Amino acid sequence: MSHLISIITPCYNSEKYIAETIQSVLNQSFQNWEWWIVDDKSSDKSVEVIRQFNDPRIHLIPLENNAGAAEARNIGLEKASGRFITFLDSDDVWLPHFLETSLHFLIENQEELVYATYKRHDEDLEPMLEDFLAEDHITYKRILYNCPIPMLTAMYDSKRIGKVRIPEVDMREDYAMWIEILRKIPQARAIKEPLAIYRIRKSSYSRNKFKILRKQFAVYYEFLNLSLPQSTYYTLHWALNGMKKYEKLKLRGNR
Numbered sequence: 001m002s003h004l005i006s007i008i009t010p011c012y013n014s015e016k017y018i019a020e021t022i023q024s025v026l027n028q029s030f031q032n033w034e035w036w037i038v039d040d041k042s043s044d045k046s047v048e049v050i051r052q053f054n055d056p057r058i059h060l061i062p063l064e065n066n067a068g069a070a071e072a073r074n075i076g077l078e079k080a081s082g083r084f085i086t087f088l089d090s091d092d093v094w095l096p097h098f099l100e101t102s103l104h105f106l107i108e109n110q111e112e113l114v115y116a117t118y119k120r121h122d123e124d125l126e127p128m129l130e131d132f133l134a135e136d137h138i139t140y141k142r143i144l145y146n147c148p149i150p151m152l153t154a155m156y157d158s159k160r161i162g163k164v165r166i167p168e169v170d171m172r173e174d175y176a177m178w179i180e181i182l183r184k185i186p187q188a189r190a191i192k193e194p195l196a197i198y199r200i201r202k203s204s205y206s207r208n209k210f211k212i213l214r215k216q217f218a219v220y221y222e223f224l225n226l227s228l229p230q231s232t233y234y235t236l237h238w239a240l241n242g243m244k245k246y247e248k249l250k251l252r253g254n255r
Helices: 018-026 046-051 069-079 098-109 173-182 213-223 228-245
Strands: 005-011 033-039 058-062 084-087 113-121 127-132 155-157 189-199
Touching: 005 018, 005 069, 018 046, 033 046, 033 069, 046 058, 058 069, 069 173, 084 098, 098 113, 098 155, 098 189, 113 173, 173 213, 213 228
Parallel strands: 005 033, 005 084, 033 058, 113 189
Antiparallel strands: 084 155, 113 127, 113 155
16 A cells, blocks of 8 residues: 555654654554654653654644644644645554554545544553553444543544644634534544554543533534533533443452
């Protein structure tokens, strides 16, 4: 397969993790990729760490002002020239066959958007939670209840649906983007095989569901312009699904 894949990564103060992230991309079985890493005015040594990797496929864009993750991703998206678009945060890790498996699935099944199961580890990449299992056949109506599409294992075909800018939706920008895409296509598909490792950090916003409850409501009420009852209904479903997502806290070795 000669298709070019564009990888987009926003980076902010990730000097502790970014080297492992970069190495996971260098270790991919599929090697025809370009990578746009947009440093969002880090105050640590993230830029220095990235520059140590002397690979012409890695393009670093250091921003002069902090713009936020959504705008950083959009800056990378503007530069991307690959037909296939995928995102990787600066503290997560892909397993070696992520790019190859995802690309093959899209082409062989003539799909527009695919994502995969991923592993959930702690900050030291030790197993922490059970795998997050990818749910198949996600439609626009389905995604209103919660977001089963993970950013770190998603890939879409920009030839078929175009480049989709990430909306400026505070703390819920990835969810808003999948909604925008599913307005254009019939469904998103899932690969059941785990293809990445999501690093659960103690300071992660995504672990604090109560903190972003209001932000989730705003997606329905302000971004989608749903009614107050509809927005409340979907927010409650999102909260319940969020609790289910993290309710199994067993280490793999204690099953």
